[in-house]
Amino acid sequence: MSNQSPAIKGVDVQDQDGGLLPSKRKTSLQTFLVIVVFLSIATPAVITGGLLIRENYQRTIAHESQAAAGSYADLLQAGMTMPLWNVAPSLGEPLLDTVKIDPSVLSVIVQGADGETFLLYEKENLEPREESIEMVRQISFEGEKLGSVALRYSLKSARQRAAADSQLLLTIIIFQLIFSLGVVSYFLRQRVIKPLVALERAAVGIAGGDLKTAIPQLQADEFGGLSRQLEIMRGSLEQSFTTLEDRVNERTAELVELNGELQGTLDKLQQAQGNLVQSEKLAALGALVAGVAHELNTPLGNGLTVASSLYDATRNFTREMQAGITRAALDQYIADMEEGTHLVVASLERASELVSGFKQVAVDRTSAQQREFNLAEMLNETRMTLSPMFKHTPYQVRIDVPERVVLNSFPGPLGQVVTNLLNNALIHGFDGRDHGEIWISAEQVNILAEPGVRIVISDDGNGIPPENLGRIFDPFFTTKLGEGGNGLGMHIVHNIVTGVLGGTIQVNSALGEGTEFLLTIPLLAPVSPIEEEGKGD
Template sequence: MTSWPGWPSSPEAAMDEELQRLRSILDSLQAGTWEWHIPSDTVIVNDRWAQIVGYTLQELEPVTGRTSVALCHPEDLSHSSQRMTAYFAGQTPRFDSEVRLRHKQGHWVWVRDSGCIVERDGTGRPVKLVGVRQDITERKQAEELARSEGDRFLALARVSNTGVWEWSQTQRLLWASPEYFTMLGRNPGDYVGHLTLAQVWVRWLHPDDLERATQAFADYLAGGAIGMYESEFRMLHANGSWVWIWSRGSGLSDANGLPQGRVVGTHINITSLKQARAHLRESQQQLELISNNIPDAMVFQLDCGLAGEQRCMTYISQGVQRTHGLTAEAVQQDASLLYRQLLPEDAVHLQKVERASIANFSHFKVEARSRLPDGSLRWFMVCSSPRRLDNGHIVFDGIEMDITERKQREQEIFALNTRLEQRVQERTAELQAALQRLEQAQEGLLQSEKLASLGALVAGVAHELNTPIGNAVTLASTLQQAHRRLQQQVASGLTRGALNDYLVDVQEGGEIIERNLQRAAELLGSFKQLAVDQTSTQRRRFDLQALVQEIALTMRPAIRKTRHQLHCTIAPGVTMDSYPGPLGQVLMNLIGNALVHAFAGNAQGNIWLQGEPVEEGWVRLRVSDDGCGIPTRYHKRVFDPFFTTRLGQGGSGLGLHIVYTLVTGLLGGRIALESHRGAGTCFLLELPLHAPASAPDTGAAAPK
């Protein structure tokens, strides 16, 4: 038999050659082979089968069906079993399964088993199954990475509410993510399957944007979908409103850089951004309108560079024309036009203030003078604050106001204040002189009041001494007459009876004269102490009842000239360590005030002087009357100096003021007035039994 060149010489050789070729193919694929004898559960494998999981063949022998089960990941066992069952049942053309196996080093290895039945028994049951095993770990990792990246991209799109879309030029179909529809208030479930641009884009475009938006996308596709596609348009929301969309996309290329006919892109809802931009434009217009219409002022933004090395006006209002005679355009081109108008000393000061503000990033306010093109000199106030922009530049935002008129007013006010100060000084000198004269007059009146009190005292002394001295004089005259009679009787012949009568008259007269002179001596002693008290502020211990009796005795002559009555009721045993003179003057002034003012038009009235101790260390005195009372409108003024209702009728207006001053000052107490028109008047005094060591402030509180 002749054999052709290159052909096997025999069937056996042909089979060997075929087996060798298969081995070469399997080696190139680095695939493991396996042959499973099902009835005996024995598996014949090659070295590569064991190497895939990091073992040698000897380490795994004997290999059975349970060997793979022991190495398989628990989560993949059911999957592999289901695939085998489906193949044996004829549901799949071959057995094909992907599972994870435990590597010898402990990690998991993805493998793919593919096989088919090569032998069955007489009943058709599988006897032998052969196949190959491939390590697909790298492929699985790549798939997992791609899936993770895809999930991450879709998650980012979902979180950012970004709609993702893909357009196929060849199929002319559109795929869109759920966010593509939800940002338009639509249910993504209503838009599944094959979608067209007309369905989910063109028909929702705003009429004013339709032509422009569709033409822009068509032009991008016509240009080969090279570079980036970008467009802004409005799409109809399900609620009838319009949503501004920023659409961006890019064509996909293959490994050779050739277009694939697919464009992927995103839809971003920029409605809020559009509204914010509109509001910003409106605010800018309002700000510009306001800044341009501020009278006698200009608003500016000054760029000072990265570290204050330059001065460039990035914005200045039209007010610069009114305040500096320069156009806004000219100043924006050359900011030095403004600086050159400054007076030299003010320019130096402003630059110093600006440098300090930049160094500390602090607000500043400065006044400066500028010489305008028309030659006039104007005052300006500059208020500004620095801040740093995103590009690192430092800018001043501020306002400059023309304060020339204010400065003129300040100068006028300063001159006026100077004149006023001079006038105030002159007037103050006049008032001081008048006050000095007034104090002298007041001192004179106070002395008059004291002299009046002494006059009352003298009158009382004269009246009280008149009786005992008069009696003594009368008896002395009587005794003198008796003495002359005795001399006559002696000359004519003195009888015993006449002598006895004379002796009786002399004895009785002497006794009467002695009693009257003793009474006069007692009165003089009392009046002497009262006079000392009235003319001094000597402090001593005294009995309040005795002091009041002396005062009543002193006031008796003045009271007897009227039909009024003085009733004194003082609790016995009240001893005070105070100033009897000032206290006596207070009581005499109050009694005298009642005699003068309380009973106008009344023929007869009563005055009560009452005293009793209150809580520990204090005594309460009441000087009251049943006269006409004091009108309510005068209550707050009765203690004021020189206040009197009998002006021109002898009243000085100092009596009650002296009372108030002594009670609240030297005596350390408090005085109050209770009076109603037609119901009499009561002065209530509350005094400490021990006067303070030094005079307290006027109005010192006392117990109620």
């Protein structure tokens, strides 16, 4: 027996060499670990880098711009003292030309003490909403206020420098993240993912039933310890599987032998059941013969008695003729002969009718052929065959069936069903009772939109205990074991009704209230196996 067994569901991907590949779950694990590590590195880097970029941006704009503007304002404050003191703008223009070289200087306004403009500079093509800061310095000399200088300084260049610095810093941070992610991914794959993949391949092979799968030898770390434990487990499983395989083979051989014995026993039981069923049929046929003898006894006995009387009367008439007969004696003889022959003919006709009826019942019981028959006539003939069973008992069988009910079915099997049910009532239902009645009624019904008939056979007997109600149709179930019961009568009833007749049978019963059997069968019986065999022959 091979060590291979069906692969575990969900692990059925194979490579080109036919080996099982690990499922995509490991890729998910690698992605998960990379994401976790990346977030662990990237989150602090992004936060700190963002704060650093923001600080650098604010410092470049605020501090550097204000420092440059303040330097120019201080320079102008000091340089414009003498021009304002001497009221000589030409002395201040060289300084103003020096300051306006810086493109970030948008305007310079030098005013005297009276507020009048002393010197003025405004940058050409100035954008109306350009962002800027303004610095104002008061100019005085020896405690006397000479005027003031106001300088507007643009923040555009500062923002451009801050953006460039921030972009450079962001590029450095991204490069660091990519480099860190690559290094972490490399070592993560070498020290975690690859060992896991190797162990998973081995685990898939073992799970698939290949206990000879080699467990990889890994480094002396946690995965190495796990691989050694897996190797120990694989060896134990292989040994246990080999032992189990031997035990399974032994047990299989025992089960095969036992199954053969059970099959032989079953064949014997089926043969015994067949013999019992045949015995049941022969018993029913014996009851039929007894019924024939009983019913024929009366008309034949009456005919024999009348014939004997006519024979004696004829002999007496012969003697009287030899001695001389009177007119009155002749008339009496003729009247006796007419009455006697009428009685003999009536008795023989009754016997002939009985023989015809019993012949039809016998043919139906033995051949089980499908034909058209009247239900009421069939039930009356069946009751007639069972008359010896009920003759010396206080029990009565009453039939109330419409004459118009005609079936195209199997009268023989149906008669056997009625016989078994009546016999069951006589043996079990009326056991220990000094009176009892059995009613047989029928009505036409529809069975799945097809015409049918429901036959009700009920009695006022002992009833069936609840614990036995669900078992009465089981083969070999009887409460009269050892007293002549074989437990097949009701089983045969169920098989005939549901099989040959194509119907259903139900039972309702309560202790002390009697039993009711409901047979629902179609007016046109289905084709039975017997009919099919007959057609095939």
